[in-house]
Amino acid sequence: MNFLVLFLIILLLIVIVIQLGRVRDLTSRIRGEERVARQNNNRTAMSLVVFMVVFLILCVVSALYYKDSMLGYGPHGAASAHGGSIDSLFNVTLFFTGIVFVVTHIALFWFSYKYRERDNAEVNYFVHSTQLEMIWTAIPAIVMCFLVVKGLVVWNDVMPDVSPEESYLEIGATGYQFAWDIRYPGPDGILGEKNFRKIDMAVNPLGLDFEDENTLDDIVLSGADKIVLPVNTQIRVAISSKDVLHNFYLPHFRVKMDAIPGLPTYFIFTPITTTEEYRQKLKDYPEYQVPADPDEPDGPQRWEAFNYELACAELCGKGHYSMRRIVEVVTPEEYAEWAAGLKSTYKTSIRGTDADPFKGDLLGYEKAARAKELTASFNAAFEDDGANIINLEHVFFKTGSAELDEKSFAELDNLSGLLKSKPSIKVELGGHTDNTGDDQSNLVLSENRAGSVLEYLVSKGVSSTNLVSKGYGETSPRETNDTEEGRALNRRTELKILSK
Ligand SMILES: [Cu+2]
Numbered sequence: 001m002n003f004l005v006l007f008l009i010i011l012l013l014i015v016i017v018i019q020l021g022r023v024r025d026l027t028s029r030i031r032g033e034e035r036v037a038r039q040n041n042n043r044t045a046m047s048l049v050v051f052m053v054v055f056l057i058l059c060v061v062s063a064l065y066y067k068d069s070m071l072g073y074g075p076h077g078a079a080s081a082h083g084g085s086i087d088s089l090f091n092v093t094l095f096f097t098g099i100v101f102v103v104t105h106i107a108l109f110w111f112s113y114k115y116r117e118r119d120n121a122e123v124n125y126f127v128h129s130t131q132l133e134m135i136w137t138a139i140p141a142i143v144m145c146f147l148v149v150k151g152l153v154v155w156n157d158v159m160p161d162v163s164p165e166e167s168y169l170e171i172g173a174t175g176y177q178f179a180w181d182i183r184y185p186g187p188d189g190i191l192g193e194k195n196f197r198k199i200d201m202a203v204n205p206l207g208l209d210f211e212d213e214n215t216l217d218d219i220v221l222s223g224a225d226k227i228v229l230p231v232n233t234q235i236r237v238a239i240s241s242k243d244v245l246h247n248f249y250l251p252h253f254r255v256k257m258d259a260i261p262g263l264p265t266y267f268i269f270t271p272i273t274t275t276e277e278y279r280q281k282l283k284d285y286p287e288y289q290v291p292a293d294p295d296e297p298d299g300p301q302r303w304e305a306f307n308y309e310l311a312c313a314e315l316c317g318k319g320h321y322s323m324r325r326i327v328e329v330v331t332p333e334e335y336a337e338w339a340a341g342l343k344s345t346y347k348t349s350i351r352g353t354d355a356d357p358f359k360g361d362l363l364g365y366e367k368a369a370r371a372k373e374l375t376a377s378f379n380a381a382f383e384d385d386g387a388n389i390i391n392l393e394h395v396f397f398k399t400g401s402a403e404l405d406e407k408s409f410a411e412l413d414n415l416s417g418l419l420k421s422k423p424s425i426k427v428e429l430g431g432h433t434d435n436t437g438d439d440q441s442n443l444v445l446s447e448n449r450a451g452s453v454l455e456y457l458v459s460k461g462v463s464s465t466n467l468v469s470k471g472y473g474e475t476s477p478r479e480t481n482d483t484e485e486g487r488a489l490n491r492r493t494e495l496k497i498l499s500k
Pocket residue numbers: 175176245246247312313314315316320323
C-alpha cells in the first residue's frame with residue numbers, strides 16, 4: 001500500500017515537471033527566448049551552489065551523527081593489537097581523500113556557477129600551462145607515495161607469519177556453502193596435517209590426516225555456532241575453503257582474509273578486549289542504551305546483547321548472509337575451562353571405525369591411560385589390606401590356548417615395572433575361565449594361562465621368587481556365565497598380593 005502511494009506521488013511529480021516545462025515554453029515564446037534562457041541559467045547556477053553547500057554540510061553532519069556506530073570511532077576502537085595501526089592508516093587515507101573530496105566538489109559546482117552563460121563574457125583561452133601540470137602531477141604523486149609507504153609499513157607489521165618459538169594458539173577455519181568448520185588443536189596445541197586425498201564427505205570432510213599424531217586430539221566443530229578465543233593470546237587462523245571463495249572477516253579485530261579452495265591462507269592477530277569489556281565500553285553510549293529488540297522493551301539492551309562477529313565477506317551464494325557467527329573473547333581461565341569440555345573428533349567418531357588407520361592398535365594416549373589405571377589400582381591394593389586383588393583387564397590369550405595375545409604385552413610390561421619397584425612383594429597370578437567346556441580342561445587351561453603370565457613377567461626381569469601362579473578354572477566366576485559379556489569377564493587373570 002505504502003509502495004503504491006509512493007509510486008503515485010513520484011508519477012504526479014513527473015507530470016508536474018513536464019507541465020512546468022510546457023508553461024515555460026509558452027512564456028518564452030511570449031516574452032522572448034533569450035531573456036528567459038539567461039534567467040534559467042542564473043537560476044540553475046545558483047541552485048548548483050546551494051546544492052553543493054547543503055550536500056557538503058549533510059556529509060559532515062551524517063558522519064558526525066553516525067560516528068559512534070562506525071568501526072574505528074567512539075566505542076569501536078580496534079579489539080586487537082594490530083587493529084590500531086589499520087585504523088590510523090584508514091584515518092590518514094580518509095584525511096587526504098577527504099580534502100580531495102571537498103576541494104573537487106567545491107570546484108565542480110563553483111565553476112558551473114562562475115562560467116554560466118552571461119552577456120559580454122569573454123573566453124580565456126590557453127594551450128598549455130607547465131605550472132598547472134606540475135602542481136596536479138606532483139601533489140597526487142607525493143600523497144600517493146606517502147600512502148603507499150605507510151600502507152607497506154602497516155602490512156609488513158601485520159602480516160608476517162609466526163615463528164616457531166613464539167607462543168600462539170592456532171585454529172583452523174574452513175568455509176563452505178554456508179557455514180564454517182572450526183578446528184581447535186586440542187591439548188597438544190598443534191593442528192594436525194590435512195590432505196585433500198583423505199577427504200571423505202561422510203566421515204572426514206576436512207581431509208584430516210589421522211596418521212599424523214597431532215591430529216588425534218584435534219577438535220572439529222563442524223558448522224560451529226561460535227568461536228571462543230582467549231584474550232591477549234596470539235591467534236593464528238589457518239583459513240581454507242571447501243567449495244567457492246569465502247572470506248574470513250572479523251570486523252572488530254580488523255581481520256579479513258580470503259578463504260580459497262586449494263590455497264591455504266592465514267591471519268595472525270591478538271585480541272586485546274574481552275567481549276565483556278567491549279560491552280562495558282558500549283554501555284556509556286546512548287545509542288547502545290536502548291532495547292536490543294524494539295518489540296521487547298524490557299529485554300536486554302543493545303550493549304548487553306553485543307557480540308563480536310565472524311562474517312563471510314565474499315558474496316559466495318544465496319545463503320552467504322547465514323555464515324555469520326559469534327566470536328567470544330574470554331579470559332584465559334574461562335577459555336581453558338571451555339576447551340576442556342571439547343571432545344577430540346578422532347576419539348569420538350573415528351577411533352575403531354574403518355576410517356581409523358590405527359584400528360586394532362593401541363595408541364600412545366591409550367597406553368598411557370592404561371598404565372595410569374593399572375598403577376592406581378596396584379597402589380590401592382598395595383596400601384589397602386582389604387582389597388588386595390586386582391584384575392589385569394588388558395591381558396588376553398588366543399582362544400582355547402595359553403598363548404598370550406600381543407595386545408597383553410603393554411599391560412604386562414607396566415606390571416613388571418610396578419613389581420620390580422617393590423622387591424619384597426609376593427603375588428599370586430590367578431587364572432580363571434568361563435564354564436564353557438568341561439571342568440577339568442578349564443582348570444588345566446587356567447593353570448597354563450597363569451603360568452604364561454608368570455613366565456612373561458620373569459622374562460621382563462621380575463624375580464621368580466616374587467611370583468606364584470594358580471589355576472582356578474571355572475570355580476570363582478565374577479559374573480553370570482549366562483551371557484557372552486559375563487563369560488568374557490569371567491575369562492580373566494587376577495593378581496593377588498600375598499605379602500608386601
Ligand atoms: Cu561465504
